[in-house]
Amino acid sequence: MDNIFKREKFSRRTFMMSVGLGATGVAAAALVGCGDDDGGTGAAGGIARIPYPEPGSGFDPILTEDSQTHILRNMTNSFLLRSAVGPDFAPGNTQVVADLATDMPEITDGGTTYIFKLRSGVKFHNVAPMNGRELTADDVVYTYDRARVEPSVYADALESIVSVDAVDSLTVRFTLANPYAPALGTFFGLQGQTYQILAPELETVTGGLERAESLIGTGPFMIDTIQPGTQYILKKNPDYFRSGRPLLDEVRLDTGSDPSRVAALFLSGDLDIRTNISLDEVETLQSQISDLVTDKYFGLGGQMIQMRSDRAPLNNADARRGIKMALDIESWATELHGGTGQRDTPVSLVMSDFALDDFGEGEQYHKFDPQKSRQLLDAAGVAEGTELTLEISPDRYGALHLSEAELMAANLRDVGITVNLAPLDSTSFIQKVIIDKNPDDMMMSRRTAWAGDPDDVLHRFFYTDSTVNTGHWSNAELDRLLDLQRTQLDETERNKTIDDIQRILLDECYVTHTVAASRYDVWQAKVSGFRSHVRTDNALLALEDTSVAS
Amino acid sequence: MQAYIARRLLLSIPTIVLISFISFGALALIPGSVVAVMAGDLGYAGDQQELEALLGLDKPFYEQYIDWMGGVLQGDFGTSLWTGRTAMEDFQIRLPVTLELTVMALTVAALVGIPVGALSAIRQDTSVDYLGRGLALVLVAVPNFWIAVLVVLLPAYYWGWTPVTTYVPIEEDPLENIRILALPAAILGIQLSGAVMRVTRTAVLDVVRQDHVRTAQAKGLSSFVVSSRHVLRNSLVPIITIVGLQVPTLLGGSIVIEQIFGIPGVGQMTINALEKRDFPIIAAINLVFATSVILVNLAVDLTYAVLDPRIRLQ
Numbered sequence: 063m064d065n066i067f068k069r070e071k072f073s074r075r076t077f078m079m080s081v082g083l084g085a086t087g088v089a090a091a092a093l094v095g096c097g098d099d100d101g102g103t104g105a106a107g108g109i110a111r112i113p114y115p116e117p118g119s120g121f122d123p124i125l126t127e128d129s130q131t132h133i134l135r136n137m138t139n140s141f142l143l144r145s146a147v148g149p150d151f152a153p154g155n156t157q158v159v160a161d162l163a164t165d166m167p168e169i170t171d172g173g174t175t176y177i178f179k180l181r182s183g184v185k186f187h188n189v190a191p192m193n194g195r196e197l198t199a200d201d202v203v204y205t206y207d208r209a210r211v212e213p214s215v216y217a218d219a220l221e222s223i224v225s226v227d228a229v230d231s232l233t234v235r236f237t238l239a240n241p242y243a244p245a246l247g248t249f250f251g252l253q254g255q256t257y258q259i260l261a262p263e264l265e266t267v268t269g270g271l272e273r274a275e276s277l278i279g280t281g282p283f284m285i286d287t288i289q290p291g292t293q294y295i296l297k298k299n300p301d302y303f304r305s306g307r308p309l310l311d312e313v314r315l316d317t318g319s320d321p322s323r324v325a326a327l328f329l330s331g332d333l334d335i336r337t338n339i340s341l342d343e344v345e346t347l348q349s350q351i352s353d354l355v356t357d358k359y360f361g362l363g364g365q366m367i368q369m370r371s372d373r374a375p376l377n378n379a380d381a382r383r384g385i386k387m388a389l390d391i392e393s394w395a396t397e398l399h400g401g402t403g404q405r406d407t408p409v410s411l412v413m414s415d416f417a418l419d420d421f422g423e424g425e426q427y428h429k430f431d432p433q434k435s436r437q438l439l440d441a442a443g444v445a446e447g448t449e450l451t452l453e454i455s456p457d458r459y460g461a462l463h464l465s466e467a468e469l470m471a472a473n474l475r476d477v478g479i480t481v482n483l484a485p486l487d488s489t490s491f492i493q494k495v496i497i498d499k500n501p502d503d504m505m506m507s508r509r510t511a512w513a514g515d516p517d518d519v520l521h522r523f524f525y526t527d528s529t530v531n532t533g534h535w536s537n538a539e540l541d542r543l544l545d546l547q548r549t550q551l552d553e554t555e556r557n558k559t560i561d562d563i564q565r566i567l568l569d570e571c572y573v574t575h576t577v578a579a580s581r582y583d584v585w586q587a588k589v590s591g592f593r594s595h596v597r598t599d600n601a602l603l604a605l606e607d608t609s610v611a612s
Numbered sequence: 613m614q615a616y617i618a619r620r621l622l623l624s625i626p627t628i629v630l631i632s633f634i635s636f637g638a639l640a641l642i643p644g645s646v647v648a649v650m651a652g653d654l655g656y657a658g659d660q661q662e663l664e665a666l667l668g669l670d671k672p673f674y675e676q677y678i679d680w681m682g683g684v685l686q687g688d689f690g691t692s693l694w695t696g697r698t699a700m701e702d703f704q705i706r707l708p709v710t711l712e713l714t715v716m717a718l719t720v721a722a723l724v725g726i727p728v729g730a731l732s733a734i735r736q737d738t739s740v741d742y743l744g745r746g747l748a749l750v751l752v753a754v755p756n757f758w759i760a761v762l763v764v765l766l767p768a769y770y771w772g773w774t775p776v777t778t779y780v781p782i783e784e785d786p787l788e789n790i791r792i793l794a795l796p797a798a799i800l801g802i803q804l805s806g807a808v809m810r811v812t813r814t815a816v817l818d819v820v821r822q823d824h825v826r827t828a829q830a831k832g833l834s835s836f837v838v839s840s841r842h843v844l845r846n847s848l849v850p851i852i853t854i855v856g857l858q859v860p861t862l863l864g865g866s867i868v869i870e871q872i873f874g875i876p877g878v879g880q881m882t883i884n885a886l887e888k889r890d891f892p893i894i895a896a897i898n899l900v901f902a903t904s905v906i907l908v909n910l911a912v913d914l915t916y917a918v919l920d921p922r923i924r925l926q
Contacts (some may be wrong), residue, residue: 105646116884118695118886118888119694120692120694120695126650202730265849272697273697289779289781289876290705290780291705291706291881292778292874300757316874318776318871318873318874320871322761322765322872323872323873326764326765326767326769326774327768327777330767330772330773330774332776350772353653374784489648489649489650495650549823606710
């Protein structure tokens, strides 16, 4: 358990203090920057105008994974820990820092108990029904207890938590059934930001927590005006626990989501910040706005081609390997992403501490080689002229999804395989491929490590009993390693296991990861203090350090 | 007249029920249910049946329809499966916006289409007529969403300015509200004016050749009096018909235009509901749109009697 936070995702200093280990990792701790912010150097004031497609799912954070719901909740509420977002942090980091907690948790009992100390004097917004009441440990207990049971969509993700108790008014204890290595990332880290701390009184708001009127918390901004279909206006919280923050007086979230409207408003200077836009759009904006500020970074997601391994011909590993080797993914990166993308690996590139140095046997299949591809396909009995179906959903995953599918079809045509593209609308895609788990031969989708932990993209997709095992993979050794890494609190040991898992995946080729594309956020030059973040729904946390010149 | 209106309203009830039943049924036939959208791809597939039970979707289709219709009869148009908001709440905010946009668009269509069409007919086979007919063809042929995108984007791209702005409710600032709606209403109305121009021209040409017009001219009445009192009034029946028939087109067109201009009307609500398979809301919107169309048709029929005393509504 000596180096579980080696990858700078969590505060190394605090962790070491909490487990009584040596005093190394000072530099990383400085980066994390825990504790109260003294107000910084940013000039206060201004109004930030940001496009914000209205969530179709209401505002109860446990009833949806819709990032639009969480974006707004993240601005009005706080968390135990939060992403390291803001001007002092690189956009591609997956670190977390203390938020309502005074520090990182004390971890005891062999990794089954997590104890958080809460800041004192933190107040909810001074509006009914909270009326500025102080936050207590009971609010944290309420939040997590609510999230742990149905109909919470996060009940499964939190099933390892046995109990959440208030030790005293400012101390919360989480008890886990077993040591669980992804706990910090999943329960309190990046994914933990879906557990905005709520209060029981909010259930008395008319319509309950699903209503925008219940956007009341301890966060930097308070809901001021709700105009469904038009805008949400948030004002600064004068009682926010970080003194001197937020700098902005007001945030206006424009709900008009039509792309031409958003582009026009940004070009005309009527919007200040745009997140997660395409390279084409960036280039257009750069040609029109000379002082445009751009942040470029890798996200937590990536496209992948999943192959059905429970029936011919793709139940043969050589057939899957042959298909993978036929794909010239480096050229896709150039063609589709202006050379800014990279060939992806099973664990997202952004989690660089899990980067695989030695690909093992699978390295040979991780290269574009049409000749070898054809040999493998022949060995697997996949004759020239074979037809395979690829289910895709540009409606769900965007235009690049279709472009990659077309490039894939072109590459496979060169080795004698005809790919029949089967485009489905988003809902039909989910029904057929995800829920019914019945893709014909192959499907193209995205995977995202929401928690910033490799378990998120490994156990969730490749475990035999996973509810999203759409390719019907079944590999006993893989299952054993996937279970093992969850129990390994020693990060060196866990890293080795995760390396082994990645090697199996690269060798078996159940999935071909395609291009890890760069993502872009842009803002006007009058905006100061804003930075991007790997999770778009967390990027707006940087607004508390942001100011906009009038 | 009152008996006629009452009979028409009574007859519209089975029509509305039939439309609501068909639209409710059609929703059940769309591939991919709201449960699929809700389940997403985060791995909650195992809970699908539980979720269906929670939403009341495990009941047979006819039971769901009867439940929903029972609510409608009591003024409850249903509640969103996603947001907990009732359809009535959203209608109260959004329906007046769409109606305002529609009325403004119809006004634009009438103000542009009728004079140009009439002028085109009166100056038949002159350059004015050719210009009017050409304009009408162009306006009918060009889709309004294309015009809207150009109007929104081009000034922003070339001059760093866009006519798009944040919607202001009419009760907050009536002038600003009208200013904001003027452009989208003009785009919707201008396109509709193409059809109005063509019908007006044909109707006016028909009337101009009739005996009573020749008589009026022979009596020495001025061209203006002949045109406005004898020609235009008698041409209005087909024009009102075409304008009435365009209301469903306008309601449909407003779905896209509202989205582009960020206007919080029923159109925007429709797109959100369709994306989320939020069927109580979609069913409520269909019901309201269908009722609107039936009422507009009734209003058009009643207008005939006002315009042409020879028409008796019995």
